[in-house]
Amino acid sequence: MARATRSSDWGFPRWRAYGAEREAVKVRLCDRHGCEAPGDRPAPKSPNSPERWYFCETHAGEYNRNWNYFEGLTAEEAAQRESDERRDAGDFSESKHNSWAGPGDGTRSRDEIRALELLDLEVDSDFEAVRMAWRRLAKSNHPDVKPGDADAAKRFQAIQAAYDVLKTAEERRTWKPD
Incomplete structure (x- = not known):
């Protein structure tokens, strides 16, 4: 016996347009107080923290301009962290010889x-x-x-x-x- 309704989502390609789901899509709003734009740009709440703020594009740019990665560290601690990260990021210099950029x-x-x-x-x-x-x-x-x-x-x-x-x-x- 055949089903009364048939889904059009079977196989590839999808037979209906993307974004045409029947269910309501949950939209996360910008975490900036009073902003009603979608918050689709994650930003760390503090250095080395898995917690994130979610901002709209405008407020993410504002947040990044004011971000201080070494906030709360002494000069010695900041220098130590920078040297540790430079040492750990050495693998990124492997493609330097390709000269992709000017x-x-x-x-x-x-x-x-x-x-x-x-x-x-x-x-x-x-x-x-x-x-x-x-x-x-x-x-x-x-x-x-x-x-x-x-x-x-x-x-x-x-x-x-x-x-x-x-x-x-x-x-x-x-x-x-x-």
Whole structure:
């Protein structure tokens, strides 16, 4: 004996449109007080906590702008956590050689960014701009140009160290295996 009603959900492809369920769909609202938008963007309530807030897109952006990952930690604890996470995140650097991304989009390390700031350059500067800035600053702060000036000697050493960091990073980026 055949059933009186037949479901149209059998097999693949589904024979009715997605989202056309007969049951009411439970929608979670944004956890921000007074907001009636759907809360479909989870955000952690505190570092290393499984509990989550659920915000709409606008309030998730506001929450992320004000998020401090190291809140409540001393400077030593924050430095320790950062070093632990850098050590644990080393596997992500395995795909660095693929060069999928260009400069200025997260491919530069923190040391490279500091070196670029020291040379008064933008994050997306190419190596030719780095070389020109290094030459300009090195000439103006060289100990032979300013003899006896201890501050100029320190600036020259910092400029040289920044150039070395950027040069090794550029060599690493442009190196191609045989």
